[in-house]
Amino acid sequence: MPELPEVEIIRRQLLPLVGSEIIRASADDEDLFADGLTPENVVVRLQGKTINNFERYGKFLLLEAGENWLIFHPRMSGKIWYRTDPPPLPDRVKLELDLSGESEEKLFFTSLRRFSRFYWQERGNPGQHPKIAKMGPDPLHSEYTFDNFKNNLSGRRGAIKNLLLDQSFVAGIGNIYACEICFRSGIDPRRSADNISSTEARKIFDTIIEVLKEAIAAGGSSLNQESSATVYRGVGGEVGSYSDQHRVYGRENENCPRCDGEVKKIKLGGRSTFFCPDCQK
């Protein structure tokens, strides 16, 4: 569910907690813990540690606890809540952190579909973690340059939209923003990456930053609004409004906002893909 913008919003909302000590931790559901983590030992590793920072790479949220890093990937349905009571069912708490300070609020990590993963990086910096090391540049970091982008593009032959979803190409884009980026770039999502012109590549490169930043400014994309338990929410339960600005995602059969065409929905690489066949070339 959360893509780069949603994880970035969560990170910014959590930043005021930097400096807090983890007084008590509890964890459940061993399937979600990787790198030798278990619900038992993660508690031992976290308790008594100070939260020194929250960072983000792609869709990974990075929590610096003492000298080490707890790395959380929300995948489809992961959420982080900052509140006094456990979040409402059917969400179930996988990790709870009680922090020092006056506040009664605690951090709750949930994962309705249980796809989320907790990873661990001992000392050093989280970029050394193998999952992060093999990722492409993060569009909001300085290593995201057009030269780099164009180099990574060469030799790729698959559909451009699938390439945008490939985390080793660019980090942080998911299905919603891949559709929106193709639309805003005027590029047919089915176009093979190897016949994207330099001008078009430049357009896509710029649009990636533009769309992601706009989404952050709008509080992220929350599909289905209040109705679904899987909807994206900020740490205080806030719903994002960027879905109101989606040009094509979730808008099958609606009028194209740019031409006389109609938004279509197809499958591409097994994923729902929304686009306007009339003005995306």
Next chain:
DNA sequence: CAATCGTCCTGCGGGC
């Protein structure tokens, strides 16, 4: 190496 496909899991909404 790069691309495709099935799979993991739970809850919801549509159709019959």
Next chain:
DNA sequence: TGCCCGCAGGACGATT
């Protein structure tokens, strides 16, 4: 009304 099926914002591993 109730049940069954398909679908969902992600990524991994096996296979071609």
